[in-house]
Amino acid sequence: MGNAEVQSIHVHPVKAFRGVAPREAVVEPWGLAGDRRWTLIDDGGKVVTQREQPRLALAAAEPGPGGGVRLSAPGRAPLTVPVPEPAGTVPVNVFGTKVEAVPAADAAHAWCSAYLEADVRLVHLDDPATRRPVDPEYALPGETVSFADGYPLLVTTTVSLDALNSLIAEGPHAHEGPLPMNRFRPNVVVSGTEAWAEDHWSRISVGEVLFRVAKPSGRCVVTTTDQDTAARGREPLRTLARHRNVGSRLLFGQNLVPLSRGTIRIGDPVRVLD
Numbered sequence: 001m002g003n004a005e006v007q008s009i010h011v012h013p014v015k016a017f018r019g020v021a022p023r024e025a026v027v028e029p030w031g032l033a034g035d036r037r038w039t040l041i042d043d044g045g046k047v048v049t050q051r052e053q054p055r056l057a058l059a060a061a062e063p064g065p066g067g068g069v070r071l072s073a074p075g076r077a078p079l080t081v082p083v084p085e086p087a088g089t090v091p092v093n094v095f096g097t098k099v100e101a102v103p104a105a106d107a108a109h110a111w112c113s114a115y116l117e118a119d120v121r122l123v124h125l126d127d128p129a130t131r132r133p134v135d136p137e138y139a140l141p142g143e144t145v146s147f148a149d150g151y152p153l154l155v156t157t158t159v160s161l162d163a164l165n166s167l168i169a170e171g172p173h174a175h176e177g178p179l180p181m182n183r184f185r186p187n188v189v190v191s192g193t194e195a196w197a198e199d200h201w202s203r204i205s206v207g208e209v210l211f212r213v214a215k216p217s218g219r220c221v222v223t224t225t226d227q228d229t230a231a232r233g234r235e236p237l238r239t240l241a242r243h244r245n246v247g248s249r250l251l252f253g254q255n256l257v258p259l260s261r262g263t264i265r266i267g268d269p270v271r272v273l274d
Contacts, residue, residue: 004192004270006206007158012185013069014061014122015039015147016049018227024265025187027209027258030128030144031152032187034063037128038081039092039101039147040112040120046093047147048120050222054230059115067124071108073115081108086126094147099132101125134257138214143257151214151255155198156186163195164252168239176235182227183236184219184253190270197272198254207268210259218249 012019015036026033038061040048050056059073064080072078081104089100101123103109108122125131125146134143135150145152161181168177181189188206190198201213219240224232240250 002192004190006188006264006266006268006270007191008181008189009264009266010185010187010189011035011063012061013038013063014059014071015047016053016056016222017059017061017071018057018182019060020062024263026263027153027261028128029152029258029261030132031146031148031258034067035153035187036147037067037125038069038104038122039094039125040116040122041090041092041101043119043121044093045091047095048116048118050225051220053116053118054225054232055116057225057227057230071111076111076115079107079111081105081122083126084124089126090121090123092123092147094132095149097132099125099147101131134214138255140212140257152258153187153211153256154185154217154253155188155190155204155211155256156181156184156253157193157195157198158189158191159193159195160198160252164236164239164244167243168235171235171239171242173234173238176233179236180227183223183225184217185222186253188256188264192270199251201254201272203259203273204256205269205271205273206264207262208260209262209264210273211256212259214255214257216246216249216251217253217255219252223252 062070064070068082070080084102092099092101104122165178244251
């Protein structure tokens with residue numbers, strides 16, 4: 001694969017909020033350390049994402065002490081939220097799967113509800129090792145995941161984004177492009193591959209860490225949300241529907257499951273094992 005390497009790493013402490021881009025990250029069995037261990041839920045326990053609330057693109061979450069988070073958003077004073085005591089859990093509906101999580105302090109609920117002008121609560125995944133199995137259709141026994149959409153990590157490649165942007169430029173919504181990688185909210189961005197090379201990966205190594213490629217990532221309306229303005233357009237879904245439509249799923253990026261632990265770093269070589 002030539003000189004493929006990690007170009008950037010992305011951790012989103014709260015699902016659907018903007019995250020941070022560290023130079024290195026610890027890989028745990030359920031994802032990058034600190035990634036998507038928190039999420040918002042509505043009054044019925046359903047996860048709230050940018051699908052329903054595009055303004056979450058403008059809210060930021062940074063890692064805080066001991067696994068806590070620091071929240072910030074336009075018009076709101078920042079709030080530091082500690083990890084809640086595991087006094088009791090509430091059921092969370094993550095796309096039809098029930099997961100138990102621990103509610104944050106009332107101040108976090110008030111802050112998030114005021115920002116979104118909706119009744120939401122912030123919850124923490126206290127035990128990612130047991131709470132939520134990976135989709136059994138694509139999982140090996142014992143594999144678990146955080147509040148990510150379905151799999152521990154998402155990998156994308158810069159060359160495939162370039163190829164997608166070239167296709168967008170040829171289409172009826174060319175004025176929306178080129179799109180940045182943050183539309184796809186990946187954990188790991190790889191440079192130095194061929195376009196769409198990731199379609200053919202089944203096992204890779206990133207530095208010292210081994211990963212299984214579980215399945216391609218089917219994309220949703222979140223990718224049409226400008227992560228700097230929260231405005232919605234039509235791309236990339238219109239172009240993916242024309243060029244990357246497999247079984248009615250619009251594909252960009254690959255879902256990864258770690259096969260070992262370790263630390264990944266910007267500049268780490270990425271090797272295709274099979």
